[in-house]
Amino acid sequence: MTASPAPIFSPPALAFEAVSKTYPGQPAPALRELTLTVPRGSRTGIIGRSGAGKSTLVRLVSGLDTPDAGRVRVQGQDLAALGAPERRARQARTGLVFQQFNLLAQRTALGNVTLPLELAGVPRVRREARARDLLAQVGLADLAGRYPAQLSGGQKQRVGIARALALDPDLLLADEATSALDPETSAGILALLTELQRERDLTLVVVTHQLEVVRAACTHVAVLDAGQLVESGETRPVLAAPGHPVTRALLEAHRPQVTLAPGETLRRVTLPGLDASTLGALAALGARLVQAEPHPQGVDAWLTLPASTPDLTASLARRPAGVGA
Numbered sequence: 001m002t003a004s005p006a007p008i009f010s011p012p013a014l015a016f017e018a019v020s021k022t023y024p025g026q027p028a029p030a031l032r033e034l035t036l037t038v039p040r041g042s043r044t045g046i047i048g049r050s051g052a053g054k055s056t057l058v059r060l061v062s063g064l065d066t067p068d069a070g071r072v073r074v075q076g077q078d079l080a081a082l083g084a085p086e087r088r089a090r091q092a093r094t095g096l097v098f099q100q101f102n103l104l105a106q107r108t109a110l111g112n113v114t115l116p117l118e119l120a121g122v123p124r125v126r127r128e129a130r131a132r133d134l135l136a137q138v139g140l141a142d143l144a145g146r147y148p149a150q151l152s153g154g155q156k157q158r159v160g161i162a163r164a165l166a167l168d169p170d171l172l173l174a175d176e177a178t179s180a181l182d183p184e185t186s187a188g189i190l191a192l193l194t195e196l197q198r199e200r201d202l203t204l205v206v207v208t209h210q211l212e213v214v215r216a217a218c219t220h221v222a223v224l225d226a227g228q229l230v231e232s233g234e235t236r237p238v239l240a241a242p243g244h245p246v247t248r249a250l251l252e253a254h255r256p257q258v259t260l261a262p263g264e265t266l267r268r269v270t271l272p273g274l275d276a277s278t279l280g281a282l283a284a285l286g287a288r289l290v291q292a293e294p295h296p297q298g299v300d301a302w303l304t305l306p307a308s309t310p311d312l313t314a315s316l317a318r319r320p321a322g323v324g325a
């Protein structure tokens, strides 16, 4: 088979162009001339404090609501300009994953995943085969017959992800998808979403109020405040040198409270694990482990270090265990 040539210009997966939205009876707009783009093929975190406008953004992208002004484009298509059939087709290719899973209690895991296929008119044998395949991809091949009440939170979210993939989306929106889960389960779900995004070459938009989620899973970040974009870019540089007070406040919220000795600094690194070799290397550098949380690539750790430590990443990367800052 010959691969089709790459398009010379491909539009962003998502573009908000001066989008405003005020809910009826509300004094202040939820979104104020919001302009932002989500690069195609990225894993973009949309982060902001409570009331920043994140859920409103999701509602507009998924077609549950319409803007008062401005344009929402998904894969280059202006949603307001689409006729009903095109809008339905567009909605089908926008997968949604929710905080509270939104599974139907009276249907099994398999029944929940087949639902969008059923609504799309896919014949029973084909939809069941596809749903089983999707459940296997999210690690639930053996639990297809279980009802939601018989599944853990993480397993329910895996069913939710399989369902969101049923119609082969090119855009997957995860709205606080890990907020109801404990840190370890949350890390597993973020690792799964990351893997699926890479394998399927889709665009993943992760809406969250948790900076840790962005750090763990996102290539790009957009920070919202009071319905506007206040900062955006690739995750690493934005988090390394946040330019806006809101981003700095979100970062500060995660710093462990620790009293530093003179000449000490507090740093966060992602370690492949906390094996004896890594701990030995840290001790040799004069580092103290303050806090550690599971991370899709190992462990997210806060360390105190002598301010004079040259380059922690390079020092540890020379060791067999390796490290990513």
Ligand SMILES: Nc1ncnc2c1ncn2[C@@H]1O[C@H](COP(=O)(O)OP(=O)(O)OP(=O)(O)O)[C@@H](O)[C@H]1O
Pocket (backbone or CB within 6 Å): 023, 024, 026, 029, 030, 048, 049, 050, 051, 052, 053, 054, 055, 056, 057, 209
């Ligand atoms: N259905 C609604 N009716 C009236 N006002 C609403 C409605 N939904 C949201 N709002 C208001 O719009 C603003 C933005 O809310 P939105 O839910 O989009 O923020 P958010 O960033 O998702 O917040 P959170 O993290 O708390 O969910 C808030 O002031 C909120 O009170």
